Amino acid sequence: MQYDLLSLQPVLPEIFMLGAACVVLVVDLFLSQRTRYWTYGLTLAALVGAIAVTAWTATSGTQVLFDGSYVRDPVSDVLKLAILTIDLFVMAYARDYLDQQEIYRGEFYILSLFATLGMMVMASANNFLTVYLGLELLALSVYALVAFDRDSIKGAEAAMKYFVLGALASGMLLYGLSMLYGATGALNFLEVSAAIASGNIDETVLVFGLVFVVIGVAFKFGAVPFHMWVPDVYHGAPTAVTLFLGSVPKIAAFSLAIRLLANGAGGLSAHWSDMLTILAIASLAIGNIVAIAQDNIKRMLAYSTISHVGFIFLGFIAADSRGYGAALFYTVVYALTAAGGFGLLTVISRKGFDAENLHDLKGLNDKSPWLAAMMMLVLFSMAGVPPTVGFFAKLFVLEAVIRVDMVWLAAVAVIFSIIGAFYYLRAVKVMYFDKPIDDQPIIASVDSRLAISVNGVAILLLGIFPAGLLAVCRAAFVG
Amino acid sequence: MTADWPILSVTIWLPIIGGLLVLMSGDKAPGVSRWGALLIALLTFALSIPLYPGFDASTAQMQFVENRPWIPMFNVNYHLGVDGISMPLILLTTFITPLVVIAGWEVIQYKPSQYMAAFLIMEGVMVGVFAALDAMLFYVFWEAMLIPMFIIIGVWGGPRRVYATIKFFLYTFLGSVFMLVALIYMYFKSGSMEILAFHDLKLGMTEQVLIFIAFLLAFAVKVPMWPVHTWLPDAHVEAPTGGSVILAAIMLKIGGYGFLRFSLPITPDASHSLDWMIIGMSLIAVVYIGFVALVQQDMKKLIAYSSIAHMGFVTLGFFIVFIIVSRSDVHAGAVLGVQGGMVQMVSHGFISAAMFLCVGVLYDRLHSRQIADYGGVVNVMPWFAAFMVFFSMANAGLPGTSGFVGEFMVILASFRADFWFAVLAATTLTIGAAYTLWMVKRVIFGEVTSEGVAALQDINAREALVLTSLALAVLVLGLWPAPLVEVMNASIGNLVQHIGVSKL
Numbered sequence: 001m002q003y004d005l006l007s008l009q010p011v012l013p014e015i016f017m018l019g020a021a022c023v024v025l026v027v028d029l030f031l032s033q034r035t036r037y038w039t040y041g042l043t044l045a046a047l048v049g050a051i052a053v054t055a056w057t058a059t060s061g062t063q064v065l066f067d068g069s070y071v072r073d074p075v076s077d078v079l080k081l082a083i084l085t086i087d088l089f090v091m092a093y094a095r096d097y098l099d100q101q102e103i104y105r106g107e108f109y110i111l112s113l114f115a116t117l118g119m120m121v122m123a124s125a126n127n128f129l130t131v132y133l134g135l136e137l138l139a140l141s142v143y144a145l146v147a148f149d150r151d152s153i154k155g156a157e158a159a160m161k162y163f164v165l166g167a168l169a170s171g172m173l174l175y176g177l178s179m180l181y182g183a184t185g186a187l188n189f190l191e192v193s194a195a196i197a198s199g200n201i202d203e204t205v206l207v208f209g210l211v212f213v214v215i216g217v218a219f220k221f222g223a224v225p226f227h228m229w230v231p232d233v234y235h236g237a238p239t240a241v242t243l244f245l246g247s248v249p250k251i252a253a254f255s256l257a258i259r260l261l262a263n264g265a266g267g268l269s270a271h272w273s274d275m276l277t278i279l280a281i282a283s284l285a286i287g288n289i290v291a292i293a294q295d296n297i298k299r300m301l302a303y304s305t306i307s308h309v310g311f312i313f314l315g316f317i318a319a320d321s322r323g324y325g326a327a328l329f330y331t332v333v334y335a336l337t338a339a340g341g342f343g344l345l346t347v348i349s350r351k352g353f354d355a356e357n358l359h360d361l362k363g364l365n366d367k368s369p370w371l372a373a374m375m376m377l378v379l380f381s382m383a384g385v386p387p388t389v390g391f392f393a394k395l396f397v398l399e400a401v402i403r404v405d406m407v408w409l410a411a412v413a414v415i416f417s418i419i420g421a422f423y424y425l426r427a428v429k430v431m432y433f434d435k436p437i438d439d440q441p442i443i444a445s446v447d448s449r450l451a452i453s454v455n456g457v458a459i460l461l462l463g464i465f466p467a468g469l470l471a472v473c474r475a476a477f478v479g
Numbered sequence: 480m481t482a483d484w485p486i487l488s489v490t491i492w493l494p495i496i497g498g499l500l501v502l503m504s505g506d507k508a509p510g511v512s513r514w515g516a517l518l519i520a521l522l523t524f525a526l527s528i529p530l531y532p533g534f535d536a537s538t539a540q541m542q543f544v545e546n547r548p549w550i551p552m553f554n555v556n557y558h559l560g561v562d563g564i565s566m567p568l569i570l571l572t573t574f575i576t577p578l579v580v581i582a583g584w585e586v587i588q589y590k591p592s593q594y595m596a597a598f599l600i601m602e603g604v605m606v607g608v609f610a611a612l613d614a615m616l617f618y619v620f621w622e623a624m625l626i627p628m629f630i631i632i633g634v635w636g637g638p639r640r641v642y643a644t645i646k647f648f649l650y651t652f653l654g655s656v657f658m659l660v661a662l663i664y665m666y667f668k669s670g671s672m673e674i675l676a677f678h679d680l681k682l683g684m685t686e687q688v689l690i691f692i693a694f695l696l697a698f699a700v701k702v703p704m705w706p707v708h709t710w711l712p713d714a715h716v717e718a719p720t721g722g723s724v725i726l727a728a729i730m731l732k733i734g735g736y737g738f739l740r741f742s743l744p745i746t747p748d749a750s751h752s753l754d755w756m757i758i759g760m761s762l763i764a765v766v767y768i769g770f771v772a773l774v775q776q777d778m779k780k781l782i783a784y785s786s787i788a789h790m791g792f793v794t795l796g797f798f799i800v801f802i803i804v805s806r807s808d809v810h811a812g813a814v815l816g817v818q819g820g821m822v823q824m825v826s827h828g829f830i831s832a833a834m835f836l837c838v839g840v841l842y843d844r845l846h847s848r849q850i851a852d853y854g855g856v857v858n859v860m861p862w863f864a865a866f867m868v869f870f871s872m873a874n875a876g877l878p879g880t881s882g883f884v885g886e887f888m889v890i891l892a893s894f895r896a897d898f899w900f901a902v903l904a905a906t907t908l909t910i911g912a913a914y915t916l917w918m919v920k921r922v923i924f925g926e927v928t929s930e931g932v933a934a935l936q937d938i939n940a941r942e943a944l945v946l947t948s949l950a951l952a953v954l955v956l957g958l959w960p961a962p963l964v965e966v967m968n969a970s971i972g973n974l975v976q977h978i979g980v981s982k983l
Binding site for chain 1: 630648653659
């Protein structure tokens with residue numbers, strides 16, 4: 001068989017990432033704790049390089065490779081760029097925290113890079129096996145990351161829970177995929193959707209398989225009622241890992257949903273959009289209401305994630321390109337905002353003090369007005385108050401929902417976002433209206449301060465000028 | 480007529496960017512943030528003044544228009560412009576803000592840069608609300624107002640500030656999100672987010688009623704109307720003086736403005752068929768809340784309730800229009816009602832600001848707002864007493880002050896609608912006088928009741944400057960309201976004409 005190396009160009013970002021991860025792995029072996037900064041630097045370089053390669057090889061068309069198992073299209077480019085960029089923020093926040101908590105080890109970076117590779121594969125998947133391959137690469141890396149602080153009992157427990165439940169969910173997903181495969185006789189999304197569209201296949205089998213696929217997707221997103229792992233894992237993992245887990249994989253979960261549901265089972269959208277409606281309402285309700293009761297800010301943000309997943313699902317309900325565009329915008333914005341929120345916790349943590357309770361934020365405005373302002377932007381963005389970008393994310397999703405004549409659903413969503421506003425306000429209250437409980441100064445390194453500043457300002461600027469990012473998200477689907 | 484430079488954008492963005500600069504200046508040199516804030520506030524006021532002479536009062540067209548694409552995918556534009564309804568309110572905003580900055584000069588010692596910055600940002604955002612001609616732009620400014628106010632009440636407020644500020648935020652947030660849903664719905668109907676396009680949008684009765692209710696939730700909370708007024712006394716009592724001033728003088732007006740810009744022209748039929756409800760709520764506010772004000776022990780709370788009663792006049796003036804229009808073809812009475820409401824809004828902006836500043840003057844000295852803690856203030860603070868009595872008279876609607884003009888116009892118009900509306904509305908002249916003057920009697924006159932009062936110092940030059948500017952404004956508007964009424968005339972006439980035409 002003739003093999004032209006140039007035909008591999010579309011897959012260059014993944015090849016680069018794999019190579020970079022291996023290089024980091026090997027280099028890290030020969031580093032002492034004192035020279036560990038090489039690992040950090042190389043990781044940042046790898047991410048920047050991957051962004052450059054992705055941007056360089058991007059084309060406006062769709063290229064399908066490897067017998068239809070891999071696709072390079074505008075959606076995948078947007079997803080990959082978002083994943084890599086937000087990853088960059090995560091890495092910048094995490095170093096200082098890991099150092100202070102004395103878990104500064106190379107494995108964090110290597111596992112993160114492999115997880116990132118998994119997410120990139122998911123973003124470009126064009127058949128069931130590729131999706132599953134990417135998903136498991138991500139999942140296995142993340143299980144290990146959660147248990148990264150190996151002396152922490154909480155971390156080990158969280159990793160165990162995550163692993164058991166995650167494995168179960170992967171099993172469900174695989175079972176559902178096998179049903180679809182059995183019914184349609186194809187793994188490739190194009191063939192699957194063509195088979196569904198032909199109408200020759202018993203719909204019962206398809207819907208039966210679809211239920212399991214939706215369960216798998218819902219689990220990876222953390223939608224109610226498959227959300228049980230989210231608060232425990234977020235709480236138990238070291239904050240730097242929660243930061244990673246709570247931001248970037250949401251974009252990967254979005255790829256999972258868009259590839260499986262929209263590309264693969266697009267013909268069954270009438271069925272899955274009803275399922276997602278129920279999941280969305282349940283997530284909005286449980287996420288927002290239970291978050292009010294949380295004193296631990298990581299748990300609070302975990303429930304807040306659940307409610308945001310509800311909003312992302314609302315974007316899918318319309319099952320058209322505008323809805324997907326809105327959901328993609330929401331996902332990217334949420335990942336950026338969540339990175340800021342968890343990132344701030346890593347910034348204000350210091351040696352021997354792991355900020356994770358609401359009262360740890362007390363009097364932040366007295367200690368550092370700048371950090372408090374950044375966190376305020378993050379929280380108001382999550383609450384969806386203009387002029388932060390979170391408002392536009394909600395607006396575009398609501399627009400997509402109202403356009404398919406589901407005004408009642410939009411009303412339900414806004415009612416729950418009012419309930420949600422309460423706990424975000426409570427966090428703002430703690431930072432601004434309460435006095436600090438200690439007078440320890442905040443020690444943060446330059447890179448994490450820079451990251452939080454860029455992150456917060458980006459939330460504000462994207463809120464004032466949302467058109468650019470929206471155009472990108474919209475163009476990814478409309479073409 | 481258009482100016483050579485984007486006057487509205489400057490009025491919006493100069494204070495916002497200036498506020499950010501003040502914020503950056505930090506608290507190491509409080510003088511810098513104070514003088515900087517004053518400079519920016521005065522500059523903004525000076526730059527907004529050309530709006531008045533440059534305004535063509537003979538037309539209802541939007542003027543000083545700026546229009547740029549903002550989110551092209553949604554047909555959302557950065558579209559600004561003013562007519563006779565919004566222009567006076569913008570000038571009110573830029574006039575009040577420097578006074579607030581001066582009023583907080585020495586009083587605010589904790590993080591003055593953040594305090595000043597919050598008010599400047601607030602100013603820009605509020606001007607944005609009045610100037611926006613794009614519904615989405617309006618909504619963004621509308622919601623963005625909440626953030627600085629939330630911080631102002633929560634950081635510099637009184638003992639129960641956290642409760643008050645969260646209540647304030649959630650109440651207003653609750654009201655406004657439904658408006659958002661209504662706006663998006665109309666976007667699908669009309670294909671654009673232009674407020675003026677919404678005005679001409681044909682809507683069925685059910686749609687109109689639902690949209691009307693969504694707007695009502697947003698605006699009634701903001702005004703605030705009985706029975707959704709309960710956040711206001713809490714917010715006022717706990718807010719620092721400057722916060723109360725902005726809240727009463729401008730933020731409440733945004734609710735009234737919303738009725739004129741959205742509810743009446745977009746849903747005229749629903750407004751007509753539900754006008755009994757609004758008129759009822761307004762009259763309850765005027766009469767019942769007046770009595771509630773009578774029994775207050777706390778001066779700020781009293782003024783807060785009095786604000787609700789006065790805003791009842793505003794909504795009454797706006798909604799009796801429908802009854803008058805349906806009775807005859809004469810629009811004069813209808814125009815009078817809306818104009819009365821508008822004059823009342825501007826006048827209340829001056830008077831309530833002044834009243835809160837007066838209470839602030841006392842509070843800064845004795846750290847009490849309880850009426851019972853004062854008495855005989857006139858003996859030690861004669862100048863202050865003169866101001867306070869003057870503003871109280873204005874608050875009670877004494878002829879010759881601005882408080883009289885608006886109330887009189889609304890009462891006159893309500894006679895055309897229904898005799899009993901006018902009778903009930905007119906009771907305010909008695910009740911209003913009763914609660915205001917009784918408070919003045921107990922606080923200002925009589926013997927000096929305590930050592931604290933005996934030790935009071937009269938107002939200093941800074942406080943005198945602020946109160947004098949407001950006193951002049953109250954007098955001028957009271958004696959010669961024509962300049963204000965004339966600029967509004969064409970726009971209000973056009974509005975009344977518009978709502979007389981059914982959309983069904």
